[in-house]
Amino acid sequence: MKPWRSTTFRFAALVFLFQLVAAAVLLLGPALLLRSQSHANAVTVAETLRDDLLDAYADGGTTALARAVDARASRGIERSTVLLLAHPDGTPVAGNLDHLPSGLIPDAPYTLVKLVRPRHASPEAVLLQSVRLRDGSVLVTGTVVESERQVIALLERTSLIALGLSVIFAAFAAFVSTRLILNRLQASVATLRDVREGRLSRRVPADPTGDAFALLGSEVNQALDRMAALNAELKLATDALAHDLKSPLTRMRAALDRAAQHVEDPLAQPFVDQALTESDRLMAIVETALSITRAEAGMGRESFEACDLPELLETVAEIYAPLVEDQGRAIVVEAPGHLSLRVHRQLLDQALGNLVDNTLKYGSGTITLSLESEPGGATIVVADQGTGIAPERREQALRRFTRLDEARGGWGAGLGLSLVQAVAHLHGGGVDLHDAAPGLAVRIRLADPLLSPPGTVPPPRR
Amino acid sequence: MSQKILLVEDDAATAEFIAKGLDEAGFTVDRAANGRDGLFLATDGGYACIVLDRMLPGLDGMAVLAALRGAGLETPVIILSALGSPEDRIKGLTNGCDDYLVKPFAFAELLARIRLLIRRGNPASGPDTVLRCDDLEMDLLARRVRRGERAIDLQPREFRLLEFLLRHADQVVTRTMLLEGVWDYHFDPGTNVVDVHLSRLRKKIDEGEPRRLLHTVRGAGYRIGIEP
Numbered sequence: 001m002k003p004w005r006s007t008t009f010r011f012a013a014l015v016f017l018f019q020l021v022a023a024a025v026l027l028l029g030p031a032l033l034l035r036s037q038s039h040a041n042a043v044t045v046a047e048t049l050r051d052d053l054l055d056a057y058a059d060g061g062t063t064a065l066a067r068a069v070d071a072r073a074s075r076g077i078e079r080s081t082v083l084l085l086a087h088p089d090g091t092p093v094a095g096n097l098d099h100l101p102s103g104l105i106p107d108a109p110y111t112l113v114k115l116v117r118p119r120h121a122s123p124e125a126v127l128l129q130s131v132r133l134r135d136g137s138v139l140v141t142g143t144v145v146e147s148e149r150q151v152i153a154l155l156e157r158t159s160l161i162a163l164g165l166s167v168i169f170a171a172f173a174a175f176v177s178t179r180l181i182l183n184r185l186q187a188s189v190a191t192l193r194d195v196r197e198g199r200l201s202r203r204v205p206a207d208p209t210g211d212a213f214a215l216l217g218s219e220v221n222q223a224l225d226r227m228a229a230l231n232a233e234l235k236l237a238t239d240a241l242a243h244d245l246k247s248p249l250t251r252m253r254a255a256l257d258r259a260a261q262h263v264e265d266p267l268a269q270p271f272v273d274q275a276l277t278e279s280d281r282l283m284a285i286v287e288t289a290l291s292i293t294r295a296e297a298g299m300g301r302e303s304f305e306a307c308d309l310p311e312l313l314e315t316v317a318e319i320y321a322p323l324v325e326d327q328g329r330a331i332v333v334e335a336p337g338h339l340s341l342r343v344h345r346q347l348l349d350q351a352l353g354n355l356v357d358n359t360l361k362y363g364s365g366t367i368t369l370s371l372e373s374e375p376g377g378a379t380i381v382v383a384d385q386g387t388g389i390a391p392e393r394r395e396q397a398l399r400r401f402t403r404l405d406e407a408r409g410g411w412g413a414g415l416g417l418s419l420v421q422a423v424a425h426l427h428g429g430g431v432d433l434h435d436a437a438p439g440l441a442v443r444i445r446l447a448d449p450l451l452s453p454p455g456t457v458p459p460p461r462r
Numbered sequence: 463m464s465q466k467i468l469l470v471e472d473d474a475a476t477a478e479f480i481a482k483g484l485d486e487a488g489f490t491v492d493r494a495a496n497g498r499d500g501l502f503l504a505t506d507g508g509y510a511c512i513v514l515d516r517m518l519p520g521l522d523g524m525a526v527l528a529a530l531r532g533a534g535l536e537t538p539v540i541i542l543s544a545l546g547s548p549e550d551r552i553k554g555l556t557n558g559c560d561d562y563l564v565k566p567f568a569f570a571e572l573l574a575r576i577r578l579l580i581r582r583g584n585p586a587s588g589p590d591t592v593l594r595c596d597d598l599e600m601d602l603l604a605r606r607v608r609r610g611e612r613a614i615d616l617q618p619r620e621f622r623l624l625e626f627l628l629r630h631a632d633q634v635v636t637r638t639m640l641l642e643g644v645w646d647y648h649f650d651p652g653t654n655v656v657d658v659h660l661s662r663l664r665k666k667i668d669e670g671e672p673r674r675l676l677h678t679v680r681g682a683g684y685r686i687g688i689e690p
Contacts, residue, residue, distance in 0.1 A: 239545055243517055246544035247473055250566035254479040257569050260680055273680070283566055284652050287546070294547060303548040315645050318619050322658040346548050346648040353651045360653070 008182070012174040019170030027159040027166070035152045042127045042143040043110050049081060050131065050141040062137055066094040069139075080144040082117070082126050088136030100140065106132040110142070117144075125149045184213040188220045200228055200298055231297055238290055245286050253279050288350075288415045295347060295422035304342040309378060310335035312348070313369040320356045324367060327360065335371035341378055341448045344426060348446075351423040354416035355382040355442055362386065363439060377429065377448045383441035394433040420444060465510035465580065466490045470500030470526065471542070472518050480513065483569045484576075497521025501529055509537050510580045513572070516543035516554070524557055531558035538579035542567070548648075570634040570682030577633050593628035596688050598667060598675055600628055609667060619644070620663050627676070627686040636683035660684055 004010070049072065056068035066085050073083045073096040084095035092098060098118050104111065107130070114123040128142035187204050194202040203224060204217035256279060260272045294300055310333070317331045324331045352369075359367045365385025372379045389397055398421050399414075420442065421431045429445030467489045471477040474495070481491045492509070494500035497518040504512055504526070512530075516523035523541055530539065538560040543550065546564030554562045560582075561575050593600040597610045607614040607624065616624065626643045627635060637656040641647045650656075657678075664676045677685045 242546070243544040246565040247476065250544075251473070251475045251479070253566040254476070254483075254569055257682075258479065258483075279566070280652065291547075300547065300549060303552060315647055319641070319645055319647055319655055319659075321619075322662055323653065323655050326658060344548070349647055349649040353647075353649045357651050357653055 008178050011181070012178045015177050016170045016174040019173050020167060023166030023170065024163055027162045028156075031152060031155045031159050034155065038145060038148040038152065039127070042145045042148070045081075046110060046127060046129065046141050046143045049083070050129065050139070053083075053139060053141065054131070057133060057139070062093075062133070062135055065133075065137075065139065069094040082128065082140070082142040082144060084138075084140040086138045086140070088138070090138070093137070095140070097140065100130075100138060101128060104128060104130040104140065106130045106138065112145070185216075188213075188217050191217075191220060191224070195224055195227075199301065200224075200231060231299075234293070234297055235299060238293055242286070242290055246283070249279060249283055249286075253283075285415065288419055291347060291350065292415065292419050292422040295344075295419070295426040298426065300344050300347065300426060303344050303346075305345055306340050307343045307345055307348070309339045309341055309343075309371050309380065310337065312352070313371060313380070316349075316352045316356060317369055320360070320367075323360060329364070329366060331356070331367040331369070333369045335369070336373060339371060339373050339378055341446060343446060344423070347419075347423045347426065351420040351444065352380070352382065354420055358416055359384040359386070359440075365439060374445075377427075377446050379429075380444045380446070381441055382444075383436040383439055385436065385439040388435055388438065388440040389433055391435070397433065398431065417442075466492065466508055467576065468492050468494065468500065468503055468509045468512045468537075470494045470497065470504075470512065470518065470523070471515040472496060473515070476515075480569070480572065483573065487573055489576075497523065497526045501526050504530055504537065505533055505535065507535070507537075511576050512537050512539045513576065514539055514541050514559070516541050516545060516550075524554070527554075527557055527559055538582070540572070540575055540579060542572075568636060568682045570679055571636040571639070574630070574634045574636065574639065574683070578630065590629075593625065593631075595628055595631045595675055595686055596673065598628075598686075600624060609671060614666050616663075616666065619659070620666065623659060623663055624667070624686075627684065630686075632685065632687040634679050634683050634685050639683070 004013075053065060053068055053072075057065040060067075062085075069083045069085045072081065073094070082095075082097060084097040084100065085093040086095075086100045087093060090100040092100070096118065097115075101113055101115050103113065110127045110129045113126055113128050115126055115128075116123045124144050124146035126142045126144050126146075128140060131139045131141075133139060187207075191202050191204045203221045207214035207217050253276070256272060256276045260269075260276060263269055263272050313333045313335050317333050321331055356367060356369075359382065363384030363386035368381070368383045370381045370383070372381065398417050417431070424431045424444045424446065427445075428447030431445075432443045434441040434443060465488075467484055469477060469480055469484070469491055471480065471493070472495050477493055477495070481493055484491045489510075492503055494503050497520050500512075500514065500518070501521065514523045514526060518526070521529075523543070527539060527541070530537070539558070540561040540563060541554045541559045542563050542565060543554070544565045551562045551564075560579050563572055563575060591602050593602065599608050601607075602625065605621065607616055607621070622644050623640065626640065630639075635643075638650050640656055640659075641650060660676065660678075664674075667676055668674045674689060675686055677687070677689070679685050
């Protein structure tokens with residue numbers, strides 16, 4: 001997924017940008033305002049002076065103007081004023097400049113120039129304008145703005161430094177605000193994850209703030225309550241189904257039992273035996289289908305008990321050893337000395353039994369039961385050296401009532417691998433079918449509920 | 463005097479065949495069709511064992527069981543139920559029942575479990591270290607098995623299997639009971655895995671002997687004992 005499409009990323013970016021823009025406006029605004037205000041003031045002062053002098057020129061010509069310029073320049077009260085009356089060739093006539101500043105375009109707007117005034121050691125910033133008079137003389141008026149420029153430059157420098165810092169603050173604000181949102185969402189996410197793992201009683205903790213996140217938590221809880229109610233109904237339905245199916249089956253089996261004891265016709269005997277076998281098969285199918293439904297609904301986690309998995313694998317190998325040996329094959333266990341996990345013992349027994357049974361029916365060569373310890377759980381692998389299952393049919397093999405090899409009869413109804421998958425899901429894991437080169441390897445991943453405290457359960461790796 | 467069994471079962475057909483079977487096995491059976499009658503009869507006492515259906519009209523099996531245990535009655539109770547999940551079993555066993563049999567069941571298994579419960583209520587004078595059946599002798603301490611003068615060499619799993627059968631000599635032992643009792647394995651695969659174990663054991667015990675001791679009880683399980 002592209003990160004900029006994530007809402008969290010966009011939110012963080014938005015917070016960052018707004019913070020930055022706000023800081024820029026606050027920091028650079030006053031400097032810009034001050035600069036423009038200072039410019040306007042300086043221009044106003046200079047223009048007032050210029051207009052005044054032009055009035056004198058209008059009244060008394062160049063001589064009057066020269067007097068007026070000298071009077072104002074020598075008055076000394078306007079230290080920041082720059083005045084110069086020069087002949088058309090640039091020779092100074094009056095004023096406080098000893099030469100006509102170069103680069104001044106007559107009658108252009110006020111221009112900022114750097115010049116060294118007489119009796120001044122360093123160049124200063126001055127706003128200047130030159131006006132060409134009727135007789136060709138040039139009148140230069142202006143205002144020294146050096147100190148204002150220095151203040152403004154200082155202000156601008158500090159503003160830029162502050163702006164640089166505000167980039168860091170804005171990034172921090174973006175990070176903190178997204179963490180805040182993620183943290184507020186965490187309770188709902190953790191609860192939903194736990195529920196998915198089968199801890200159906202988990203709920204989002206009460207949140208008194210009443211904000212959007214509290215509302216989300218409350219909605220999640222209500223949805224989970226509804227789901228729990230539906231689950232309870234499902235349990236009732238499966239219990240009722242079990243009861244309704246099993247009672248007549250009990251009677252049927254009992255009748256067949258008695259028939260088997262009393263039938264005297266040797267020709268009838270095999271039929272009664274077959275009927276008994278079929279009733280057991282029917283019951284096994286009903287039991288397995290109910291087990292899958294219950295396991296997939298997450299029921300049965302309360303029956304989890306500590307189990308030493310290597311010991312369990314040894315038991316399975318021991319039970320099946322005579323059957324395996326009768327086929328001229330071997331069954332071996334490859335497991336560490338001790339690895340205990342909390343599991344649903346009966347369902348795990350059934351899952352492993354189904355897998356070994358499958359390898360007896362459809363596999364060949366040595367059957368290997370191995371155990372791999374993993375952080376937070378374990379993986380049990382049942383592998384053989386037969387023809388395996390083609391990759392494109394593996395998913396189909398895990399579906400209920402799917403039999404890949406219809407030609408072979410047998411006890412099952414295509415529920416074996418589905419049950420294995422349901423059991424793995426109940427244990428917070430999953431099932432993968434692999435090529436054992438040659439043969440099939442079925443990997444059952446189990447998560448240890450004790451190693452995964454509520455809220456930190458790793459998602460199932462399907 | 464034959465031992466009395468109380469059967470609390472609302473399904474008339476099921477009650478009929480259980481009662482008949484128990485009668486044929488030499489027990490006297492009292493029947494109750496609902497929880498209240500069952501509770502009334504049970505508190506009257508004198509029963510060697512109570513067979514209690516879990517789903518009963520009115521007062522269900524678990525409530526009857528709770529009332530019985532609350533009244534201090536310690537008669538062994540075996541619950542019959544269509545609900546067979548481990549949670550259901552655990553609930554039943556923690557509420558005070560002594561055994562839990564899931565429907566549908568083979569009558570032979572019910573009978574075997576009833577006999578086991580009654581015998582458990584009257585234990586012998588101490589744990590046996592030598593088990594015998596006819597001329598078959600198993601010394602648990604020396605881990606030796608002999609049939610008459612012939613020493614029998616058994617693998618560890620065959621030893622455990624024979625020990626379990628001898629501890630239930632003359633009783634029917636089902637495949638489920640063997641898987642649970644010998645291997646603590648809670649699933650009957652339906653394939654003939656138990657039969658293969660038993661046939662190997664039978665070869666070592668009975669082959670060449672004039673009397674067979676290990677018998678298959680059709681549709682139910684196995685029994686070790688002298689041929690009736």
